[in-house]
Structures are given as structure tokens and as C-alpha cells.
Amino acid sequence: MPARDTMLRWIMAGPLALVAAVVTMASMPLWLPVGAAGIDNLIFPILLFPALWAVFFLYALIEARPVRGTAIITAIILTNSALIYSRF
Amino acid sequence: MSMVNQATSKRLLAVHGWSGVLLGLFLYVVIITGTVAVLSQEIGAWSIGGARTQAPFSQPLDAKIKQLAPTVDPKYREDVTIYPNASGTMLVFFHTHGVNAAGDPDDVGVRFLLEPGTLDVVARDEGFGAELPDDRDSALDYFISILHISLHAPNPVGLYLTGLAGFVMLFAVLSGIILHRHLIKDLFVAPRLSSRLLNKRDRHILAGSWSLPFGFLLAFTGTFFSFAGAIGLPIVAMVAFGGDQMKMTETLIGAPEKVSERPADMANLDSMVARSVARTGTQPTFISIAHWGTADAKAYLYHLPTGKAVEASTHVYDMVSGRYQGVKPDLGTRPSLGSSIYAWMGPLHFGHFAGLLSKLIWVSLGLAASYVTLTGLRLWVERRPDMVSGKLLGIAIPMVGYGVPIGLAGSALGFLLTYRTGGSVYGTAFGFVASCAFAVLLAGALVRRGDASAIFLAILGVAMAVLPMVRLATGGPGWPSLIDAGQAVVVMIDLMLLAGGAFALHQSRRGDSIGRQLRADQPAGTTVPAE
Amino acid sequence: MSPVFLFLAATAASLLAVVYLLYTDAKRARVFRLDRRMALPRSARAGWALTFAPGVALLALGELSAFLVWCGAITVLAWLVAARTPIRD
Numbered sequence A: 001m002p003a004r005d006t007m008l009r010w011i012m013a014g015p016l017a018l019v020a021a022v023v024t025m026a027s028m029p030l031w032l033p034v035g036a037a038g039i040d041n042l043i044f045p046i047l048l049f050p051a052l053w054a055v056f057f058l059y060a061l062i063e064a065r066p067v068r069g070t071a072i073i074t075a076i077i078l079t080n081s082a083l084i085y086s087r088f
Numbered sequence B: 001m002s003m004v005n006q007a008t009s010k011r012l013l014a015v016h017g018w019s020g021v022l023l024g025l026f027l028y029v030v031i032i033t034g035t036v037a038v039l040s041q042e043i044g045a046w047s048i049g050g051a052r053t054q055a056p057f058s059q060p061l062d063a064k065i066k067q068l069a070p071t072v073d074p075k076y077r078e079d080v081t082i083y084p085n086a087s088g089t090m091l092v093f094f095h096t097h098g099v100n101a102a103g104d105p106d107d108v109g110v111r112f113l114l115e116p117g118t119l120d121v122v123a124r125d126e127g128f129g130a131e132l133p134d135d136r137d138s139a140l141d142y143f144i145s146i147l148h149i150s151l152h153a154p155n156p157v158g159l160y161l162t163g164l165a166g167f168v169m170l171f172a173v174l175s176g177i178i179l180h181r182h183l184i185k186d187l188f189v190a191p192r193l194s195s196r197l198l199n200k201r202d203r204h205i206l207a208g209s210w211s212l213p214f215g216f217l218l219a220f221t222g223t224f225f226s227f228a229g230a231i232g233l234p235i236v237a238m239v240a241f242g243g244d245q246m247k248m249t250e251t252l253i254g255a256p257e258k259v260s261e262r263p264a265d266m267a268n269l270d271s272m273v274a275r276s277v278a279r280t281g282t283q284p285t286f287i288s289i290a291h292w293g294t295a296d297a298k299a300y301l302y303h304l305p306t307g308k309a310v311e312a313s314t315h316v317y318d319m320v321s322g323r324y325q326g327v328k329p330d331l332g333t334r335p336s337l338g339s340s341i342y343a344w345m346g347p348l349h350f351g352h353f354a355g356l357l358s359k360l361i362w363v364s365l366g367l368a369a370s371y372v373t374l375t376g377l378r379l380w381v382e383r384r385p386d387m388v389s390g391k392l393l394g395i396a397i398p399m400v401g402y403g404v405p406i407g408l409a410g411s412a413l414g415f416l417l418t419y420r421t422g423g424s425v426y427g428t429a430f431g432f433v434a435s436c437a438f439a440v441l442l443a444g445a446l447v448r449r450g451d452a453s454a455i456f457l458a459i460l461g462v463a464m465a466v467l468p469m470v471r472l473a474t475g476g477p478g479w480p481s482l483i484d485a486g487q488a489v490v491v492m493i494d495l496m497l498l499a500g501g502a503f504a505l506h507q508s509r510r511g512d513s514i515g516r517q518l519r520a521d522q523p524a525g526t527t528v529p530a531e
Numbered sequence C: 001m002s003p004v005f006l007f008l009a010a011t012a013a014s015l016l017a018v019v020y021l022l023y024t025d026a027k028r029a030r031v032f033r034l035d036r037r038m039a040l041p042r043s044a045r046a047g048w049a050l051t052f053a054p055g056v057a058l059l060a061l062g063e064l065s066a067f068l069v070w071c072g073a074i075t076v077l078a079w080l081v082a083a084r085t086p087i088r089d
Helices: A002-031 A040-062 A066-086 B006-037 B040-047 B061-071 B074-078 B139-150 B157-179 B196-241 B245-253 B269-280 B337-350 B355-383 B388-421 B424-445 B453-473 B479-484 B488-510 B513-521 C003-024 C026-031 C044-060 C064-082
Strands: B079-084 B090-099 B105-114 B121-128 B286-290 B298-303 B313-318 B324-328
Touching (some): A002 A040, A002 A066, A002 B196, A040 B196, B006 B196, B006 B355, B040 B139, B040 B388, B074 B090, B074 B105, B139 B157, B139 B424, B157 B196, B196 B337, B196 B355, B196 C064, B269 B313, B269 B324, B355 C064, B388 B453, B424 B453, B479 B488
Antiparallel strands (some): B090 B105, B298 B313, B313 B324
């Protein structure tokens, strides 16, 4: 179904990639090592945000099967959200 | 030997092209203003005819600050920042931290402007940082920097926009690598002259290939600077500090948890500056004193990189004993990987780590990236000669491509003409807006002509070449007196403007090489090879 | 040695190597039908090694600042050199 695939790809590359990047950044301070000065877990997510977004965006375009891609990105969003939720 | 299959490659090319068309001109605006902003300090000095002091921090600041401190509300002595503007006027800001009318965390306090040489107070303003009157001496360089950082749009919208531009550039670079199958093989193939389309394609790809490494670095660091404050900090603060951005900032910069309020006499700041100058071989660019007048007061002297180093350094002095306490990492209280990587972001983006040499190279990298953006757009237009979108973009490219530099020249003109009357903040902005409006009107008037690049280039050339003369005509000092005063940097900007102007005029007369070639050896109707 | 001198020396050396690569580049010669009768011996590998060698040397000396300006300068200069369309000889 090419029409469905195209729509999924738009959703994946647009809102899903951005949300996935934001949520991954938000959960990173919880599991990244704090480092020598206790700030690595805070600065690395902020530093990596552009890269995370670019990776999710590119993945959305490159993934041959949009259904699988959407499922994977959604799973990443849910896992990270659950991680954040569990801390509050 | 493609990295991806054909369907994916087609999809990537489509997004590469469409994102370029929709956001390419916008991206170009961010790149070209950033290219000019690399020299913002030099442009600031140029605009006011050279700073009036070579070593602003080596003036007797200590006595002056001790005289000013008791005149401000004690709560504003929590933090004192001291830095010079383009003319060498010292800005001394006694402040504490609060939330301004817009609801953003901001500094609030009293700011003094001290005249270079005498250190007499020329202005005293009180309020939030965002509400203090703009500094007239630095109006031009500040205007250009903010244009690059946030396009003068309100925060955080402006930062989102420039961050988006950075992201588009990041994607363009990454997809460019994936798309161009013969990247290495084609590194030395000059633009072919056999057809207009092939020539445009070769130009874009050749410049793009060589620009890949720094295109990536500039886009990545730029996106970081836009999004770090606008998205990263609030979100990470929410997860790690329950939304307390101030607490997170304090943890990041490594502020001590508790400070004593016990009053104490302050040691001599001038002696700390002298020792720091001797240690690093450079003037500090910025000094910050925390907890003035208390037993825990510290002075932080910020120096740009020197020698082999790429990172700037912050030297700490105890304000009670005057003793040197070593170098403070940018983030946190002790050295860490995160802090080291963060310390590289600024130098990599601004290119200010080796003085003028690195700045000039960063300017050329910016020009190369601008060239890649514009040639990419021209290629897209060339592929759609009969479509409305192609025609519209064909008009928009010279309008924006040359219009923004014309606007920047206009802002400089506006500054020069209004500086003596004290209205330079308004004059700079008006000059920019008026010149941009002129470019739009001109594009409208030339709409029937097709490609109006030659006319735009000629106007840009004249505008650039005229600026040094206007500077002299409005009372700016001449070259001999500038060189005598150690302000050769003003002469350098004059020469760059004259050379740039002459180059633009020359290019406008010359036309593009493919056009010449086609006129010379082919009648008409050349074949257009497929991609 | 001052960083500026190191930078200039490294950039000059790399630029020479780039010019060699450009002069001996097979695709460039083919596309522009360049006839190099007295051609240099062709070795792209050696050319690239020579191009990168000054950068490696700067890194080995710990001259990070000079290394970074070298990187920037060489990408721009190499582009400017390569972008000149050769006249058929």
C-alpha cells in the first residue's frame, strides 16, 4: 500500500523523529554515567540532541519498511517515556 | 557502490532537494550572517573608528569598582561582570538573578558604562538585563550577531528557527554523503562546461564535497547553540531537577552550594589582571566576580585560547587573599569529559581560537557553505526551467542571495550615518530593513529580466566599496592615524570591503563562465544530459 | 616554532600534495581530455598520504590550534584549486 507507506513515512520523519529525539534526550540524564564532575549526564543529552534528531530523521527515510520503522520509533518513544515516568 | 538502494536514494534526493528549496534560502541567511558575524569584534572596532584603548583591563579598574560597589543595592553585589564594548568602554554590571517581565530567568541590577581612559561613569542604568538600554557603540556588531543567532525574532522562536536551519544543514550534509556515490573519485573534477545543467551540478557537488567536514561541524555546533538553551536546558532540567533551570545552571557551571555572608575586604583586582595577563600572554575578555564583599568572593578571568590550545580558559582568584586558584573547567567544579567536549563547541563554531588567522579561515569556510547552498538552489531551478516553482525560485535566489549582503552593508551605512547623533541602534536596524526592502523592490522591478544576478552584484559591489568612504566622510579616522593607534584592524576591514566590492563589480561585468563558454563556441540548444 | 609558522608550512605542504593529486587525477584527465605527455608518476595513495601527513604531524606535536586552522584552510584551498576548469592543452 504505497499511500499508507508514504503517510507513515511523513509521520515517522516529521513528528515521530522529533518526539523520539526529545524523549531520548530527556531520559538520558537518568541512565548516563555522571562522570568525574557529576555533569556528564546533564551535558551529553543536550550536546547529542541534534545528532539524535538527525539519526531518527535519516532512519525514517532509509528504513525500507515504514510499518517496521514506525513500530521501532514508537517503541523507543514509549520505553524512554516509561523510564522518565518511573522517576516521578 | 551506493550505500543505499535506488528507491531510498531517490527518496533522500527528493527530501534533500525539497528541504533545500523550502528552507535553503533561510539557511543561506543564517550562514551568510554567521560568516560576517565571525568578524563581529573587528566590525565593531571598524564601525566606531577603532577602540580607544588597546588593553581595557589594564586600566585602574580596582579603585573604580571599589568606589562604585557601595553605591548599589547590596543584593546586586552577588555578581559583578566586567567587559569592554567595541570602543573600549567598560561595562560593569552589578547584578543578582531573577525572572524578568517575559518570565525568563534574567540578571537584574545596576550597569555602569565607564569611559575608556578616564573610567568616568558615562551612564548608570538599573533593571533586568533584557530591559537595559542597548549599547550604542556596539550597535552594529550586536545587530549582526543577533541576526545570526535568532534573526531578531523573540526568544525562543528565533532560536528554534536558527536551530531548524542548522538541522536542515546537518541533514543536507549527511544525505549529501549518502547520495554522492563518487564522492572521492570526483573530488578533482572541475565543473564541466558542456552544459549549463551539468556545470551547475558539478559546481554544487564539488563545493559541497570539500565543504562536508566543516559543513558538518558548523551545522552541528550551531544547532547545539540554538537548541541547548531553548530546548535542551529546560527539558533536562525538568527531568533532573524538577524543572528548576537556575539550579541546573548552577550545577553545570559549578557554583558552590553554600557561601558565607561574612563581610570581607576585597583584594586588588588590578594585580590579578596583571598576573593573569603575564600568565596567558593575553588580555582577559571578560571578568566575573562572585559574592563581592564577602569572605567567599572569587574573581573569574576569562581568556581566549592562546598558543597550542583551542579552548578558552577561566582563571580563578580568591578575592580576599588575591591568591591564584588555578583554571576552572567550563562546566562543573573539576575536569570532566563533558566539560572538555563542551569547551570545544565555541571555538569550532566561532573560529576565534587563533586570533585573526582562524577567524579569516572561518569566514572562508562560511563563504564556501553559502556558495554550496546557493548553487544547490540554482541547480534545482535549472532542472525545472518551465515550472512556476523554478521560475519563482530563480527570482528569489539573487534577491536573497545578494539582498542579505546588501542589507548588511545597509545596516553598516545606517550605523555610520547615525552614530554621531546617538541614534545608532535605530539607524543600524533601519539601514538593514530599508536595504532589504530595496532588494525586494528591485527584484520586483527586474522580474521580466529573468536572472538579475549581475545587477544585484553590481549594487552589492558599490555598497561595499562606498562604506570605507562613508566611514571617513562621517568623521572616522584615516589609515595613518589608525595604524599609529594600533588599530590596523579597522584598515583591514576597509581593505576587505574595497576588495570585496571590486570583486563583486568584476563578477557582475563578467557573467558566469558557462554563459561565456556557450556564447563563444556553441550556437544554441545544447543537450542536457540526464543525472 | 610559532603556531602560525607551523600552520603555513603544513598548509603549503598539503596544498602541494593536493596539486599533485589534481594533476595526476585520472577522471579529471579523462573528462577534460587532458593530454599529459610528460606526466608525473601516478599514485593517489602517496598523494593522499602526503596531503594528510602535515595534519598528523601537527597532532603529534600537540598543536591543536594549528591543526584546526590547517583543516579549515586545506578544505577551502583544495576546493578553490580543484574548481578551476582546465583549459584543454
